[in-house]
Amino acid sequence: MVKQSTRILIADDEEEFRFMLKYFLETAGYDIDLVSDGVQAINMLQTKAFDIALLDIKMPKVNGVDVLKFIKENLQNIDVVMLTGVGDIRIAIDCMKSGAYEFLTKPYSATELHRTIKKIIEKQTLLRENQLIKAELLRIAGSTEIIGSSPNFKKVLDISLKIAPTESTILIQGASGTGKELVASFIYKNSDRADKPFVALNCASIPDTLIESELFGHERGAFTDARSMKQGLVELAGNGTLFLDEIGDISPLIQPKLLRFIQSGEFRRVGGNAVLKSDVRIISATNKDLVEEVKQGRFREDLLYRLNVITIEMPTxxxxxxxxxxxxxxxxxxxxxxxxxxxxxxxxxxxxxxxxxxxxxxxxxxxxxxxxxxxxxxxxxxxxxxxxxxxxxxxxxxxxxxxIGSHVPIKDVEKTHIEGVLKSLQNNKAEAAKILGISLKTLYTKIQQYQIKVE
Ligand SMILES: Nc1ncnc2c1ncn2[C@@H]1O[C@H](COP(=O)(O)OP(=O)(O)OP(=O)(O)O)[C@@H](O)[C@H]1O
Ligand SMILES: [Mg+2]
Structure with a gap:
């Protein structure tokens, strides 16, 4: 189906030819503008947005090759098709080298032209979808800024920037709400894998029974609910980054499987025999003291040493x-x-x-x-x-x-306190009364009694 809004500029000096093209393409549902020379084309390109330009090579004033140059320099989103006479094939080939999408030799058939346009639309749609997916991945990875210039937080940022471009496995340790997830996505965004996926798994929020299939996927029929094959996060992340949040809560049943994966990069889907490989980089985070968890026998020591090649301690x-x-x-x-x-x-x-x-x-x-x-x-x-x-x-x-307990009469304390509260509220008496826990009437009485100055 034709995308209604595809906008095409046709630049050709042969009037008959222009109108024939316009008629044909408009009937096919495209939005068409016509110009008869290169100067008009460049003017038009600056006033209206187009998806595709069909450019005759030989045109008066400014020729099609120069219009192509103008487009490639200024309007990279437009795909260009050169329309050329038999004698100009050499020039047309040069145009391809300078970025034209295709050239069509006159006379070409309507079907041929339409096929080229459809190919371009398909390419542009894919490109847009890709951009959308990238934007979405960035959003999921958290697009927020990181704020902090205190010495304690600068240390975190410095080490993050230093290790981001390496392949090291990183453990971010810190109390709840200190920004662990934010730092994980900061590292990802500054890593060489920033253009690859970032997938996150919260190990605390997924039941033990499902975590293995979340991580490694499952084959069809692996368990009752497994109606179709499902790829796990290590597979989906490909050579991207996997963020294991709340790793301290991961089930002891999964720990050996995770360890094996980190050691070898190999895994099997649940219910599957094939050994698969993934080159994912792992960043994990926890608010637990994992050394203590190891001592208590809840966390495997060998897994800890694999995860914390580099540890970042978040300041409170x-x-x-x-x-x-x-x-x-x-x-x-x-x-x-x-x-x-x-x-x-x-x-x-x-x-x-x-x-x-x-x-x-x-x-x-x-x-x-x-x-x-x-x-x-x-x-x-x-x-x-x-x-x-x-x-x-x-x-x-x-x-x-x-x-407290200084030797002053209670009324002086009361007066100073009321003055202080009023001042902090720009003399808003209703609010002051609320905070002092007295009625507005009582506050007025006290203001009078202590001769407190309020405008
Ligand atoms: N340095 C910072 N600059 C800006 N916002 C921050 C910063 N640190 C944390 N935040 C914000 O505070 C909130 C909590 O951060 P985050 O989720 O990264 O913390 P966490 O350590 O993962 O917490 P939890 O242990 O509860 O999961 C988020 O909304 C985050 O955007
Ligand atoms: Mg978190």
């Missing part, structure tokens, strides 16, 4: 607090794609910097997302951040500061 967010402001900015501006740009008040930023972040970057990201959606103003305030145990955490800080 607490160990790289310098990165918090830029991470917040990144989440607010780039990642959340909110219609209204929101910002963090200095007081809110201070709260974030003081917090310990047990859930690391993921917790920060979630908190910023929630605050950005829920905050009424464009400036996010401390009370918009639903920090767990926020007040008790602060109280703990206060206690540690030694200020």
């Amino acid at each position: 967010l607490k160990e790289r607090k310098e990165d918090i402001p830029r991470l917040v900015e990144f989440f607010l501006t780039k990642k959340l794609k909110m219609k209204v740009r929101k910002q963090l008040s200095p007081a809110a930023m201070e709260v974030l910097i003081k917090y310990d972040w047990p859930g690391n970057v993921r917790e920060l990201e979630n908190m910023i997302e929630r605050a950005a959606i829920l905050s009424r103003d464009d400036l996010i305030q401390p009370y918009d951040l639903s920090l767990p145990l926020r007040s008790s955490n602060l109280l703990q800080n206060l206690e540690q500061s030694g200020l």
Whole structure:
């Protein structure tokens, strides 16, 4: 079937010939534009998008060869077919060398022309699909930027860049939410395999019974549900990269099979006899201490030594607090794609910097997302951040500061505290009352009583 929107430019100085072509190709469902010389062709090419150009070689002013050059230099997506008289075959062959897709010698049949056009359309469709697949693979591999310039995180980036182009197996170890998956895709994108597939398997989320067939595939009838042959991820990844997430949770039953595969590059599909090969590079990640897992007998030592040829230790967010402001900015501006740009008040930023972040970057990201959606103003305030145990955490800080128990009257403490809260909220009394746990009326009374200045 003809793709309706294929746009073809025909440049030919013989009027009759042009109109005949136009008639024929329009009837076949293409979108046609006609020009009668090379100058018009170049002008037209600059004002309208085309998929294919049919160029006569001999034309007045600028000939077809020069139009071809213009297209190859400026409009690489257009495929060019040269239309040539018998005497110009030598030139036509040169045109092929300069990038023309095909040449047709006049007189050619309509069928011949149509076949060439269909071949081009097929090629262009494939190319587009390939680009789509590539884009999709990139998306799956995570297209997000990596933020971090603190010394602790720079170490991670430096080692990642150094080992990316090697073939080494890599283990990324770190607490939950520290960015292990992001670093894995960062390594992949900077590796020599960046144009090959990146496939990920979360070993914790797949039942033991299925993990082998996920990894290595199965033959038809290998088990009750195996109605057709299925390729496993090591096969699909080909000579790409396989990311084994949560490797610490992989079943002891699979561990020897995985070990054998890493050692030899060979595997069998479940229920199959043929020995297959795959040259996949393995990056794995875990939040478990695998040395401890080995000691406990839950993880094979020989597998660990195969996986951790190079180990990357992810710092916790607490160990790289310098990165918090830029991470917040990144989440607010780039990642959340909110219609209204929101910002963090200095007081809110201070709260974030003081917090310990047990859930690391993921917790920060979630908190910023929630605050950005829920905050009424464009400036996010401390009370918009639903920090767990926020007040008790602060109280703990206060206690540690030694200020609690100083010899001051309670009313002075109360006055200073109310002043501080009001200031941090730009004197928003309703919010201040909420945070102080008193009614708005009581707050007004206290403002008067202590003669607190609020505009
Ligand atoms: N340095 C960073 N820059 C930008 N975003 C980051 C960074 N580190 C982590 N993130 C974001 O934080 C979230 C958690 O990261 P990721 O999934 O890579 O962590 P993880 O260590 O694999 O976590 P888990 O152990 O829970 O699987 C993701 O949305 C990721 O994009
Ligand atoms: Mg992860």
